[in-house]
Amino acid sequence: MEFTLSCPIPINEYPIITMAHGSGGVLSHNLIGKMFMAAFGNEILAEGHDGAVFGVPEGRLAYTTDSFVVNPVFFPGGNIGDLAVNGTINDLVCCGAKPLYLSAGFILEEGLPMEDLWKIVLSMKDAAERGEVKIVTGDTKVVDRGKGDKIFINTSGVGTIPEGINISPRNSSPGDMIILSGRIGDHGVAIMSARSGLEFETKIISDTVALNGLADKIFHTTLNIHVLRDPTRGGVATTLNELCESAGVGMVIDEEKIPVSGEVRGACEILGLDPLYIANEGKLIVILPEIEADRVLKAMKQHPAGAEASIIGRVTSEHPGIVRMTTSIGSSRIVDMLTGDQLPRIC
C-alpha cells in the first residue's frame, strides 16, 4: 500500500498524541475535522452530527461490534486498522448481511506517534473502500501514558439482510456439510512471530481480508445456506464447538481435509501451538445442506478468498455438542473448545 495522502496534521508541530487531543477542545476538533474527515470523508460523516443519519428500506438489519487490542499494532500483512474494519465487515457477513456502514471508536495512549495513527487511519480507509462500506460516525478518547497500549479500536457495523437469506448459528442440521474457505492459522502465527521476533524461512502474513465478496459468490449460487461463521479467536476448533452447542448437534471433521500451510505447521511445532485453535481473520466456515455443497464449493473456489476452500466434515445427530476429528492416522478424537489462553491479544 502506498501512502499517497500526506498527514493533514503537521507532524513536526504535533509529533505525538497528547491528553488534549481527547479533551473535546481545539486539538480534538482538529484531529477529527482534519485527519478523520480527510481519510473517511463522506456526506454522512460530514454532517457533523452526534451520530450518522441515513435511510434504510423496510427489512432486517444486522448490527455488530468488536474491539481490537492486537499487539503488536503493526504486523506482517496488516495492522490494527484494516483488521478492525475487516473484522466487523466479516461479522456482518456472518449474519448474512450486506455490510453498509461502520463506526470507529479510538482509544489512544498519550505519546502515540501521530505518524502511526495516520498510517492506521489510512489502512482503515483502504479497507473500507475495498470492503465497500462507509465509516460514518466515530469517537476519540485519549488515556494517560501507561494506562493503555498505543491504540485500541472499536468498530461497529450495520448492514441489510436480503430477503430469502436466513443465517443463524442454530440452523446447523444433521447431514449438513461443513466447508472451510482456506488455510488456517496464518493470522495468529503472523502475530506470534512478530511478537516473539521469530523469523521463519517463508514469511507468514496475516490473512486479514473482508469476506463480503466471497459471501456474494455463495449467495449467487444459492440462498439455501444454514450457517456462516468466521473462525477468529479460539480458531476453527472453538468455533465448531460453539456451533454444535448453539444447534444441539455434533460434528465430524477430517484432519486431512483442513488446509494448513507447511510454514504454519512448522511454526506451530516450534511454538507448541495447535493450528485448530489459532485465530484467522479472513476465513469463512459455511454449513449448508449436502445437496448444495459441491456447487457452493465450486463457486467459492472462483474467488481469491476461497481458492483453497475444502469440505472438511459434516454435521451429525450423534454426540450432540461434541466435535470429533478423524486424524491423519485414521483414529478419531474429540476436539474440545479452547480452555486456557493460547494466544492473547491476537485481534
Next chain:
Amino acid sequence: MEFTLSCPIPINEYPIITMAHGSGGVLSHNLIGKMFMAAFGNEILAEGHDGAVFGVPEGRLAYTTDSFVVNPVFFPGGNIGDLAVNGTINDLVCCGAKPLYLSAGFILEEGLPMEDLWKIVLSMKDAAERGEVKIVTGDTKVVDRGKGDKIFINTSGVGTIPEGINISPRNSSPGDMIILSGRIGDHGVAIMSARSGLEFETKIISDTVALNGLADKIFHTTLNIHVLRDPTRGGVATTLNELCESAGVGMVIDEEKIPVSGEVRGACEILGLDPLYIANEGKLIVILPEIEADRVLKAMKQHPAGAEASIIGRVTSEHPGIVRMTTSIGSSRIVDMLTGDQLPRIC
C-alpha cells in the same frame, strides 16, 4: 440501586479477570454466556449470532458510537457502565431519534475484580431499562495488567428518526432561541472531586441520565426544532462554538441565565475551573425558532430532567463562528472553544 441479582460467575473461584477471559475459549464463553446474558438477556442477544438481527421499518436511522475511559470507574452518582449507556442514548436523542438498540464492547484489564465488573454490568442493565433500549450485541477483550486501566467500554447505538423531525447542527438560524435544560458542571466536578479526594460541604453527584424522555416532551409540543446537542466534553462553551461553526452563525448568551449550582461554582473556584467548559452527561441544548421557545420551555420544565431549563441566549447573523456572552456585570466577552485539556478522562 440494589444489587438483587447475584453474580452468575462464582466470585470465590474466579475473583479477577484473567487473560483467558479474553481468549475466545471456555472462560470467555462463560463470561458472555453467563454474566452478560444474565444481565442483558433478550431474544436478539440470545440468538448467539456474530451480530444482532432485527427488523426495521423504511425510514431514517441514527447511528452513533462512544468509548468511555472515565477515571475513576465509580464516581458519585454513577459509574462507567450507566455513563456508557446514557451517553449513547443521548447521542441518538441529539439526532432526533428514538433510541432502540445498543452494542457494548468491553476492554478489561487483567486483574479487574469480577465483582466490580458485575456491578458495572448491572448498572448498564438498569440504565438500558430506564432508557428503554436493548443491548443486543457485544464483545469482550482482555489486555495485560498495566496495558489498560481497569475497564474501558464502547457503546454504539441505533435508533429510528420519526417522520417530520429534522435535527442537524447545520440548522441553527439567526433569531433562533437557545434553551439549556438545567444546571451545568455537575458531572465534571463530581469526577474531579472523586479523583482529587476533595470533599465539598454538599456532595456533588454526576448528572448522568438518559434524555429520551425529555426529548419526547419536546417533540410532543412541536416538531419544529432545529438542533439538539448534549454539552459533554468541552462543556457548553465548546458545544456552542461547534454549533456556530457548523451553521455559520453567531450566538449571544447571557451569563445570568445559565444555571450553575452554588456547590459547583464553589468547587470550580477552588479547582480553578470554568463551569462553561465542564462536561455534563444529562443536559440538553435545544435551538429552535423563537415562536416555539416558550411552549417548549414550559414542556421541558414538566420533566424531571428539564425542571431547571432556561432560555440562555439566541442565534445571530452577526459575528459568525463566535459566541459572545453578556456577563453578570453587564460587559460582553467572547467565549472561545476549549483549548488545553482542562479535565482529562471525564467520560
